[in-house]
Amino acid sequence: MSGYSVTRKGLADAALAVVVGAIAVTVAAFDADTMPVDYVFLALSSAALAFYRVAPRTALVFATAGGAAYGLHAHPGPASALTVFVAVATAASAGHRGWAAAASGVFLAANLATGPTTHDVVERTALLAGWFLCAVVVGQADRNWQAYLRQTEQRAMEAERTKEEAALRRAGEERLRIARELHDSLTHSISIVKLQAGVAVHLARKRGEEIPPALLAIQDASGEAMRELRSTLEILRTDEPTGTPALLVERACAAGLAVDLTVSGAERPLPATVDRAVYRIVQEALTNAARHAGAAKIAVQLAYSEDDLTIRVEDDGTADPSRPPAPGVGLTGMRERVAALGGTLDAAPRDEGGFAVRARLPLREAG
Known part of the structure; x- marks a missing residue:
């Protein structure tokens, strides 16, 4: 979770505590006996709501204690239960239904103990009991809804992953088919050309x-074409970097090239698509x-x-910078890979000579 997300949720929780507290204080202000x-x-009861996400049970305990103490001391009306009501709902949403029910019972018991048991007191307690029952039900419904959303998201991700795997499998099968066609047709034809040219050169000598x-150009070109074709077939038959x-x-x-590798920055595992692209570009x-x-x-x-x-x-x-090479299949493939990743x-000759990619x-x- 990013720092931005943590800050945003913390501000939202604090805003909830402030709004609920402001409503509760406003209601209390109309009571001359407050x-x-x-x-x-x-x-105390309102401030506890700011921590309902990180410590739902602790927030529930403090909110209930503050609300019950206020009820026992001031004997207010049903509106005084707002902070406890919110704490019960958030605790039930977090999966602590037992704690929410216990807190509801404690607050209702405190409400009954505010004075002699009269019809008004019983009626007010029954009303509060209905409110708290609704709070528990609403909290549980919200928890079920969040679980449903997570399951739906997981199923969508699984379906997307399955779709991608099927597409990769079809692409691999198509590559193998193309490789077989090239091997069966071009390899044979180029081999015949190379063989005939070699025989002609041998007889002339x-x-x-x-x-x-x-004739020498044909012999060299056919050999180079054969090497290019074999390299292409190897790439087509390889699904993942080796x-x-x-x-x-x-x-x-090991093949005799003077190559030096330098890695800077914090090296770390890469996403599969980026890892393949890096391998192919360097290759x-x-x-x-x-x-x-040359050398x-x-x-x-x-x-x-x-x-x-x-x-x-x-x-x-x-x-030579004055004679840029015509883009071949290799450079075109590199450009397509890089473009697909954004x-x-x-890739061009350097001003001081040589070539740079x-x-x-x-x-x-990409992640």
Whole structure:
């Protein structure tokens, strides 16, 4: 619960105590027999209502004691029971029906003891008994209503979670279907092209002939296409990230890349959607750096703040600001992930050379 919520509820409770106390004091002021000590009793009984949320039983005890003392001393009318009535209702709403009933009995007994048992006293006590019975019933009804609202909210959240899980399952099935189609069609075709080009290059070298540049380009392009396709198929077949950015950096270093990871701010667990996005952004940025940056140094930075997470992947490779690269599938996918989370992405060559990927992902909204 936030500090704002606590303050707001505390002010509401204090306002309730002030309003009820003001009404009780106003009613008492019309009684010429009211003495200063009676106002003290009313103040005690009213002030206790300010704590009904944090300590309902304690508030009920003090409100009942103050109300009963006022009744025994001043012999007021039924309106004097207002503070105790509110305390009984709030205690019943908090689930303390037994305490509420006991407090009602104590106050009614004090009301009967205010003087000789006459018809007016019995009639007033019966009226008060009906009021307190209504207070207990109203408090219990409010408790049941709050429980119903909580159950409804929980069912709605469960339905939303089930809906999301079903959507994720369907998306996973669709990814697998696409992966199978790509594997069965493109993989075979590209493999044939690569094989034929390789055979042609081998035969040309065997005969001592000059290898046509176009044939070498076909061989290289088919090999690169095969690697790209395998990487795409691996991503399609992977539903969740298989590690952390630190593990990605460790793998990149093991593959011969010069990668340095820096984490600043208070590192903490992230929501699942943000965690997946962070993993994919770092993965794609490192993959692009390995393919296009050459023998470059790569810096990966994760900066945590209270509201967002900033990801920076920068290299000092061969990228030229005057010739920005055409956005491919990888950069487009990163932009879509970041946009879906309400963040921002900047991926472009650096002025001093090399390439930089900078993403900011909000954490409060995502949570």
